Amino acid sequence: MLPIGIIAPDFKLHSTPDQKLELSELRDRKVILIFYPADWSPVCDDQLTLYNEMGKYFARHNAQLIGISVDSKWSHLAFIENRKFHFPLLSDFEPKGEVARLYEVYDAKTGECKRALYLIDEDGTIRWSYQSPVGINPGADGILSALEQIDNLKTVNQ
Amino acid sequence: MNALIPAVNSKDHIAGKPGALIELVEYGDYECPYCGRAYPIVKYIQQNLGNDIKFVFRNFPLSKIHPHAFSAAVATEAASQQNRFWEMHDIIFENQKTLDPDDILLFARSVGLDPARFKNDIEQKALTEKVEMDFESGIRSGVNRTPTFFINGEKFEGDWTDYHLLEYLKSILARVPSL
Numbered sequence: 001m002l003p004i005g006i007i008a009p010d011f012k013l014h015s016t017p018d019q020k021l022e023l024s025e026l027r028d029r030k031v032i033l034i035f036y037p038a039d040w041s042p043v044c045d046d047q048l049t050l051y052n053e054m055g056k057y058f059a060r061h062n063a064q065l066i067g068i069s070v071d072s073k074w075s076h077l078a079f080i081e082n083r084k085f086h087f088p089l090l091s092d093f094e095p096k097g098e099v100a101r102l103y104e105v106y107d108a109k110t111g112e113c114k115r116a117l118y119l120i121d122e123d124g125t126i127r128w129s130y131q132s133p134v135g136i137n138p139g140a141d142g143i144l145s146a147l148e149q150i151d152n153l154k155t156v157n158q
Numbered sequence: 159m160n161a162l163i164p165a166v167n168s169k170d171h172i173a174g175k176p177g178a179l180i181e182l183v184e185y186g187d188y189e190c191p192y193c194g195r196a197y198p199i200v201k202y203i204q205q206n207l208g209n210d211i212k213f214v215f216r217n218f219p220l221s222k223i224h225p226h227a228f229s230a231a232v233a234t235e236a237a238s239q240q241n242r243f244w245e246m247h248d249i250i251f252e253n254q255k256t257l258d259p260d261d262i263l264l265f266a267r268s269v270g271l272d273p274a275r276f277k278n279d280i281e282q283k284a285l286t287e288k289v290e291m292d293f294e295s296g297i298r299s300g301v302n303r304t305p306t307f308f309i310n311g312e313k314f315e316g317d318w319t320d321y322h323l324l325e326y327l328k329s330i331l332a333r334v335p336s337l
Contacts, residue, residue, distance in 0.1 A: 046303040052222050054297065084222050139302035141160070 001104050001116065001129050008033075008120045011099045013090040014073040021066075021088060024124070030063035030150070031120040032143055035105045035113040037134060039071040039079040039089070043115075047137045052085050054140055061147040062122070066090060069113050070097050105131065119146050160300030160313035166214050169288070171234075171243045173204065174212030179334055180327055183214040183308040185296040188231060188250050189224035189257060190304045196318060197251040203324050210331055215247060217292040218304050226257035229280075231289045233262045236279035237271055245269035 002008075008023060008031075015021040023031065034051065036044045051065055058065055065087040071079070076089040092099045097113065100106035105116040117138065119128040128146035132138040162183060166172065184200065186193040204213055217234075219227035230250050237246030249265045250257065266276045279285060296306070300313055307314040309327070316326055 049220060049223055050302055053220055053293075057294070057297070086222065137302040139160070139300045140297050141300045144297060 001131055002118070002126055004126055004129065006126055007124050008118065008126050009102050011102065013068070013092060013099060014076075015088040015090055017073045017077060021090060023120075026064055027124055028122050030061060030122060030147065031118075032058065032063055032065045033103070033118040033120065034065065034067045035100055035103065035116040035118075036067060036069050037107075037110070037112040037115060038069060039075045043135060043137050044069075045083070047115075048085060049083060050137070050140055052083070052087065054144075055086055057140075057144060058147070061151055063119075063147055068092050068099060070100070070111065107134075117143060119143065119150075121150060162308045162311045162313075163295060163298045165311060169291075170214045170216065171238060171247075172212055172214050173244055175209050176212065178210055178212040179331060180207065180211045181214065181308075181310050182211055182327070183216060185216050185218035185292075185299075185301045185304060185306045185308075187217075187219050187224055187227045187304040188234075188254055189227040190220065191254075192303075193305045194251055194254045196305045197248075199318065199320075199323060203327060206324060207327060207331070211327070216296060217289045218296045218301055218306070219289065219293065220304065228289060229259070230254075230257050230262065231292075232280050232285050233266065233276075235285040235288050236276050236282075237266065237269065239279050239285075240271050240275065242269050242271055246271075 010022065010024045012020050012022040036047065038044055048067060067087065067089040070092050072093050073091040076091055080089060097106040100113040103118065105114040107114050114131060115134050116131040117129060118126055121127045127150055130138060130142050166181060166183065184196065200213060204211060217231040219231050221228045234243055234246045234250065237243050246265060246269055249269055253261065263273065267273055299308065307318055316322065
């Protein structure tokens with residue numbers, strides 16, 4: 001995993017078949033980056049379904065959720081429609097896993113992303129990260145605590 | 159190990175004796191098929207363990223994939239206003255494929271609720287907030303799917319299907335020194 005405190009490396013990936021999203025476009029918001037192994041797989045499904053319910057909680061902290069896997073933009077499109085996800089899934093498809101490698105969460109053995117979370121603040125700095133065993137859904141308590149800590153700190157400093 | 163936050167308290171729906179040795183908490187979604195499968199399993203456990211168990215149900219509706227889950231949860235809270243929480247909880251799980259507003263109203267009548275009061279109560283903001291509070295407590299407690307169980311305040315990561323949960327609870331009871 002990349003260290004806490006550095007600027008999150010920028011990237012640009014397909015968010016829909018005809019649109020690309022660049023991380024730097026999201027300055028002024030916090031970004032929760034979710035690297036996950038595969039669309040349609042049981043644990044990823046539970047994990048993303050849970051985060052999908054949390055829009056209100058993430059919005060309170062001015063945070064945007066983004067999923068990333070090596071699946072194609074067409075798989076993402078179908079997965080989003082089927083599961084009614086309200087956040088983008090980015091396709092780290094070609095060159096395969098390039099962004100996951102950049103964030104040190106690529107599993108070369110399986111050819112998939114590891115299950116990892118990065119929390120990036122409004123200035124683009126990595127503030128928190130977590131890697132979960134591939135078979136374990138990390139839930140959302142860690143993300144929520146990290147978001148609260150960042151915002152509380154901000155209040156103290158003002 | 160994730161701990162239950164907050165601990166079971168007076169706002170919870172509790173079935174069983176307060177002093178029971180085992181406190182089983184379920185975070186569940188009324189439209190979730192896995193929770194539907196867990197429902198008779200929990201009933202069987204309650205029958206089997208009798209006074210040794212108290213059971214608590216907290217709402218964890220996954221509304222984006224289960225469009226009826228939230229309103230069903232509110233309906234049980236409204237039933238609770240007329241002291242029929244568990245009756246409503248049961249009838250909803252027993253009919254979880256038909257949870258449209260008309261169905262819910264039918265359930266309300268058949269468990270003996272005053273329909274006018276029920277209709278009024280399901281519009282109350284306080285009940286919506288109760289369901290949301292349950293959901294948020296689940297997030298903080300590390301709930302990551304439904305159902306998620308907590309046993310005596312700690313998240314249960316094992317297999318709850320078939321007789322596995324009952325056997326596990328029995329093994330806890332077996333370790334309790336007899337008084």
